[in-house]
Amino acid sequence: MYDLKPPDRIDTLFLDSRIAAMNDGTINILYNFALAVTDKKISWMGLQEQLSSTHFSKTVNIIYCKNKWLLPGFVDCHTHLVWAGSRSDEFEKRLKGISYEKIAEEGGGIMSTVNETRNATREQLFNLSAKRVAHFLKQGVTTLEIKSGYGLDLETELKILKTISMLDNHFPLHIEATFLGAHTVPSEYKKWSDEYVSLVIDSMLPQIKKQGIATAVDVFCEKIAFSRAQTEKVFEKAAQLGFKIKLHAEQLSDSDGSALAADFDALSCDHLEYLSESGAQKMAENNVAAVLLPGAFYYLNQKKKPPVDLLRQLKIPMAVSTDLNPGSSPIHSITQAMNMACILFGLTCEEALLGTTVNGAKALGLENKKGSLSPGKDADIVVWDIDTPIDLCYISGIDSANFVMAGGNIIHNSI
Numbered sequence: 001m002y003d004l005k006p007p008d009r010i011d012t013l014f015l016d017s018r019i020a021a022m023n024d025g026t027i028n029i030l031y032n033f034a035l036a037v038t039d040k041k042i043s044w045m046g047l048q049e050q051l052s053s054t055h056f057s058k059t060v061n062i063i064y065c066k067n068k069w070l071l072p073g074f075v076d077c078h079t080h081l082v083w084a085g086s087r088s089d090e091f092e093k094r095l096k097g098i099s100y101e102k103i104a105e106e107g108g109g110i111m112s113t114v115n116e117t118r119n120a121t122r123e124q125l126f127n128l129s130a131k132r133v134a135h136f137l138k139q140g141v142t143t144l145e146i147k148s149g150y151g152l153d154l155e156t157e158l159k160i161l162k163t164i165s166m167l168d169n170h171f172p173l174h175i176e177a178t179f180l181g182a183h184t185v186p187s188e189y190k191k192w193s194d195e196y197v198s199l200v201i202d203s204m205l206p207q208i209k210k211q212g213i214a215t216a217v218d219v220f221c222e223k224i225a226f227s228r229a230q231t232e233k234v235f236e237k238a239a240q241l242g243f244k245i246k247l248h249a250e251q252l253s254d255s256d257g258s259a260l261a262a263d264f265d266a267l268s269c270d271h272l273e274y275l276s277e278s279g280a281q282k283m284a285e286n287n288v289a290a291v292l293l294p295g296a297f298y299y300l301n302q303k304k305k306p307p308v309d310l311l312r313q314l315k316i317p318m319a320v321s322t323d324l325n326p327g328s329s330p331i332h333s334i335t336q337a338m339n340m341a342c343i344l345f346g347l348t349c350e351e352a353l354l355g356t357t358v359n360g361a362k363a364l365g366l367e368n369k370k371g372s373l374s375p376g377k378d379a380d381i382v383v384w385d386i387d388t389p390i391d392l393c394y395i396s397g398i399d400s401a402n403f404v405m406a407g408g409n410i411i412h413n414s415i
């Protein structure tokens with residue numbers, strides 16, 4: 001992979017960096033390596049001495065990294081970034097001991113954000129969300145998954161998904177849109193959850209497919225949301241329509257959703273605090289990634305941790321994500337999520353770094369393009385002024401990269 005000759009034509013050349021390539025299952029540190037970008041892809045990586053004077057022509061944009069660390073852009077593979085309103089009142093309620101489930105049962109929680117999002121204009125929703133995306137980009141996040149799910153009616157779900165595609169067009173980073181119409185049962189269907197599931201299946205899914213504005217379908221399979229049987233119905237239709245499958249599984253209890261998702265060859269099961277051994281086994285057999293969301297665990301003051309040792313034993317790829325949302329995880333920082341994954345779930349720093357790069361990409365089915373550095377991958381490149389990549393887990397508050405290139409476009413350079 002690294003013995004190729006440098007290409008004749010180079011657009012951007014990174015010199016004098018230390019590279020953490022995030023491939024071969026490790027951080028994979030490469031010293032004295034240079035990296036070339038041609039036509040928005042990594043075209044070459046190799047020892048700096050392989051370069052000759054012809055590679056330093058005037059047309060090449062040379063980035064001298066001054067011995068700083070060069071990493072792939074982060075992949076935040078699970079967010080609910082498009083919403084309106086705030087849930088700070090619920091945060092205070094939870095501090096007084098009222099549970100997340102109780103708040104949801106009383107019509108708050110997800111439903112409260114749904115009401116605010118339904119009332120927001122497209123422009124308001126875009127402006128609120130654009131600020132959040134810009135913040136992530138500054139932190140070196142170059143791939144972002146965003147779920148709908150705060151609409152729960154066709155009109156608002158489409159409004160959210162269109163906002164996501166506007167964000168994707170507006171920003172140079174890559175956005176994957178996931179349809180989460182089965183996020184919770186909206187209050188107008190409170191006593192008719194099966195009817196709501198039928199609405200998702202018969203009306204929302206075909207419309208969304210037709211408009212081509214989501215690649216994956218997700219469901220919240222939980223006592224306070226949808227049963228395993230209801231989840232299965234949504235997945236059947238989603239799979240028929242050719243959507244990729246993801247699942248909010250075993251967050252607050254064990255619904256055996258992970259085994260169901262594995263049967264549908266899901267890309268990932270997310271949360272997993274209550275994951276059973278048999279569920280994990282099925283995930284391993286079907287190559288399903290585990291997405292760990294320590295922000296929600298922390299904000300909901302949960303006690304039961306995901307079975308990280310079991311995931312390791314079964315060699316299930318572990319991704320780490322912010323789960324950015326206004327209720328269970330108002331975490332706007334990918335490095336904070338990594339730090340929490342280490343402290344709260346016992347991940348090693350290497351696991352956390354792989355979790356927000358190569359394994360985050362796996363959880364989106366994008367590992368051939370995103371989340372690691374090797375020739376042929378997209379030019380999503382971030383330079384950090386740190387002593388070691390471990391600092392990104394260890395030091396709290398490193399939220400600004402020195403250089404960000406997303407899809408071959410330079411977004412920011414303060415090297």
Ligand code: NIG
Nearest residue numbers: 110220248296323325327328
């Ligand atoms: O991933 N678990 C369900 N969905 C979100 C929470 C959404 C909310 O509380 O608004 C989650 O934690």
Ligand code: FE
Nearest residue numbers: 078080248323
């Ligand atoms: Fe979530």
